[in-house]
Amino acid sequence: MFRNRFVSFALAVWALASVGPACAGPQEDAQAAIDAGDYVKALQLLGTLLDQDNPYAEHALGVMYIKGLGVPQDDVMGMRWLRLAADKGFADAQNEVGVLYQQGRGVERNLADAVKWFRLAADxxxxxxxxxxLADCYLVGLGAPQNLAEALKWYRIAADQGSAYAENVMGVAYEHGFQVTQDDGEAFRWYRRAANKIYDRPGSTWIHSPQYNIAAMFASGRGTAQDYVRALMWFSLAAAFGDTKPPAQFGVELVNTPKDTAPEQRDRLMALMTGAQISEAQRLAQEWRPHLVVTIQSQTK
Known part of the structure; x- marks a missing residue:
């Protein structure tokens, strides 16, 4: 029951957060129609923009073909429209073209070309x-030689722009001394930033979610004061977000990712806690809402 209510709420908040400010304009109207599932109207609005060689419209139509939204699902047509936008320098389309090259959808699989397009959109x-x-490609050597330092460079750039996944990777790096000096306090800071957002890479299983990772820090008292209540709160949220499977062996070997799942850690921790502590942790989990973490730093003059 908790998971269903929580996930429904979280997804609703995420959807609202993805909607930009209301303002009149063909692109905004077309995007609003796509978001509302009114694909007939969306195609009509996009048609006008396509006559103007608008890269946003080319990208949007390409995505509609890839996903089969209002048009027959067609990877080749999707690639065609996305490539038009990508060639105009539209970063979203360049990234999508990279994904299609990586997956071999609508085009012959070419990992080097995928990296090329990711780099254009990233840089x-x-x-x-x-x-x-791009960082993931360097991490595993997919389409480019494995380069862990280059991977971490791009994760940090993305983390500085607010990617929860990249922030989580930075936390892992500092916790385990991966390409940086080991620092539990810095790891906790990065996990805290990531854990208070909706995770943007829930399907990535080479490391645990930031909710799991910050829970482990609270449970062990590393980087922060030991707090079983907060640990149980975060393990419960990690389980609600779907962190319920053991990590991939790659993560275990590369950064010693814990093999235990969030439900296993949650249940093990509950056995050490009082009923009052468990109730408090459950209350905190129920009341949690995604929010940005703002760090106030003093400035010397």
């Missing part, structure tokens, strides 16, 4: 999603 376009896609 010139400054797109965090492309930055973490």
């Amino acid at each position: 010139k376009g400054g797109l965090p999603l492309a930055q973490i896609n």
